[in-house]
Amino acid sequence: MKEQRLCPMNIGKLEIPAIQTTLPQSVINQVPNVAYTVPDLDASVRVYINSTDTGAPIACMEASLSNSKSVYQQAVGWVIALVIGLGLASSGIASILGYSHAALHVAAKSLALFGFVQSQAILGMTSVHMPPIVESWTQNFQWSMGIMHLGFIQKIANWYLRATGGTSSTLLSDLENTSVNVLKRKRSLDFGAGALMKRESGEGAAPDGSKTIYGIVRVGFKASIERTDIFMTGFIFIMVFIGLTMLIVGLVRLVSGLLAKSGKTDSTRMDSNTWAVTMKGILLRLILMCYPAVCVLCLWEFASHDSAAEVILAVVMLLSTTAILVMAAVRIIRKARRSVEIYKSPAFMLQNDTMFLNKWGFLYAHHRSPAYYFVTVMVVYIFAKGIFVALCQPSSSVQIAALFVIEVLMLVAVCVIRPWMDKKTNIMNISVTSINFLNTLLLLIFNFRERDMATSILGVILFVYNAILTLILLIVILVASIMALVSKNPDNKYQVMKDDGSSIMSRTHMTELDALGAAARGSPDQNQKQNPFAHNEIPPNHADSLQPSDRTSPSHMTGANHSPSSPLDPSVPLFPSSDTRSTSPYESGDHTLSPSEYSQPGVSPVNRGYNVSPIRTPSPHAYRAANNPSPWQRGAGYEH
Incomplete structure (x- = not known):
């Protein structure tokens, strides 16, 4: 190598420039072809330094091997976010135009993809050692949990931390002086049995001063976010997301009001009371979409304790969102049970109450009427995952074992109940749940198996089938969104639910005056x-x-x-239906x-x-x- 800085080797910081060396053909022939094509290689190079006099090895250096290819691409996250946004926007437009069934199905598909994206992001937040290709793949979806690096957001988060008495982490700023290693193997192989120590806050310190990161801290480090700024970054993104969405809805309300005053639209279509209830429903839907991120980040803040003010923020945010969702679930269950007692069907009162549907329908509009209670299953499922992901960071074995049991129970529940509104939607969501189960199964294998060729191959397999399902969902949502916007009557492409709620769906009415005439x-x-x-x-x-x-x-x-028959269109309560048949039969x-x-x-x-x-x-x-x-x-x- 002819590098003078290595001989003699002095104490202190070692600065070695990039070294280019030509390897003999015999060495090149030993490198498999996949090393040049597979991204995020799970490989390392070990160099032995031998004594010139005796020929015995006196030193050993090991470094990760990379071919500069990775599945972590920021464009992937942006494309998925845009497709999900397009699906929700087209659903809202279709709902305004009165195409309730199309709006309902497009929104259901978009939310299924968003839930799948969040599940993969949570997978990357576990403290399990996983192949590099899995770490990079899950990093593409951390935006759904509010983990995104923006300079001004980091400045706000760091300022708030210091202003409230917290101490900022210096992991990123000390990279020139501190060696940071992403968790590579079990800790018993890192430092030896005599050097085991308790892992705290996602970091482990080796005797030589280097740091090993894992779990949520690993995710933040790869996103260039300090450990102490992770919670505030997610909190700010959630608030900005909800605020911008409500601002857009308010602008739509303003424009519709101006058009109604000018006589270009029906002035009686959406009154102020309807808009107020609808905006509450949209706010509650946004809370449900952000609930996985709220659970993980708020519970993790309880353990990391960056500052007292941030802990208070986490407590208030977690308790308020959980209380709102629990209250909504209780109201839906009580309403459905009362409907069953009086009308022998839960669908009657859940669908005929206009205000109730617009405000709380976000939790049951996508489900069959007999499965009205499934919202409770979803809230418990999300909260349970958040507990083990956030609070079991020091123990990867307990964490992944609990997640595996949770995914098994969820898979059994969705396969038996099949709660969604039609066969296609059930197939899509059951497929997503099955993939989540397979992901936790492979992580369970990664956690209890030493690094070898088999784990690397399993990591590639995990990436492949997750990428295939993501691509399929993207295509399905794109096609459904385009058809909802360009078709003359997109409702004709979707069949009505075949459960006991089918008779209360919006249909072509035959009035009694027509019959008498x-x-x-x-x-x-x-x-x-x-x-x-x-x-x-x-x-x-x-x-x-x-x-x-x-x-x-x-x-x-x-x-x-x-x-x-319900006078309502059972669409997603993004906007009130433009159908003029929105008068309850009890009015x-x-x-x-x-x-x-x-x-x-x-x-x-x-x-x-x-x-x-x-x-x-x-x-x-x-x-x-x-x-x-x-x-x-x-x-x-x-x-x-």
Whole structure:
């Protein structure tokens, strides 16, 4: 090598410039071809220094080997963030235009991708030693947890830390004097059995003064963020994200108000009360999206204790967001149970209450009606992962074992319950959950297995199948977003939910005035002949046999399989629906009944404005309404 600084070697800082040396062909032939193509090589070079006199090795140097290729590319994170933003924006636009089913499906796909991105980011925050390619891949998604390096954000975070009595870390500023090593292997191999020490705050100090980092500190170090600034960086990003989103919604409200005053849009479409409730719903949705980052960062701040003020911020933020989500889950469960008690279906009250749907629907709009409680499962799942990722940083074995059990339980739950609204959405979310389970399984192997060729190969496999699923989700969301924006009627591309909530979805209404007009014109339905019982009349004395309790009971009015039609579009409550059929059937005034309301046992097909009520007055018509379809309901599937 002919490097004079190595002989003799002096005490102190050793500055060695870049050395270029030509290796013999025999050495080059021993290097496998994959070393030139595979990014983030999990390889090292060991150099032995032998004595000139005796030939015995007297020193040994080891360094990581790199081919300057990595899967960590900032463009990857930006592309994924833009696609998710496009999906949510197109969902909001479709909802404003009245295409509720398209808005619902596009938003569900976008949130599935965002949840998958956050799961991979949390995977990289574990303190498990993993191959370099896995570390680099998970680093692409740390933006979803608020871990992004921006100069002015770091200045604000560092200023707040010092102003509140904290001491800033100097890990990045002392790189010239301190050797920082990302965790490479089990600590028993690093310093020997006699040099074991407790790991604190994501750093371990070796006897020679070098530092070994892992977990959340490793993520911050790779993002060029000091350990003491990680929490405040995430906190600021979450606040900025929520603030900008609410500002955009406020601008949309302002523009829509100006257009309504100018007469270019319907001034009655979105009143002030509707907008207030809708903005609350959007705020709650943003809280749910940021909840994984809140759990991990706030709980980790409890352990790192950067300053007393930051700990207070973490306590307030964690308790407030958790309390809001728990309160929302409790309200949904109580509402659904009351609906089941009265109408034998949870979908009725969850979908017919306009204000409740716009405010709390973000937690159940994507789920089937019988799975209304699944929001509780999601909140518990996120909080449990946050506890073990944040508080078990010193013990990687406990951490990854707990995460493995959590993912197993979640996979079983989603496969058995299948809570999402249709088959495609269930397949997408079950695939995401399955990949999360495989990821924790491989990390479990990485944690309990020594570094060898097998772990390196498993790391490449983990990167490949995660990249494939991410690419598929990106394509699906792009196609769905474009179709929602350019199609004339994107709702036609999605089928209505086939659970007991299908009858309360937005459908083409056949008004009673149309039916009466057709009867007056003598225009029979083409499909009337299909009903052999169309002209069967029940003698009047049979109606008297009905008990009053039967005529007035909720079960008589609404069956388990026939829920009244909802006046709402069950879309994501990003914006209120532009559908003018948004009047609850319980509100006063005239309204149009849906086909499913016509078919409800014991409910008169005549508007409440008429003085006819088969529910209250025993009559032959009451009995017929309870047991047979109305004369103008034959042939359209109402009698099934």
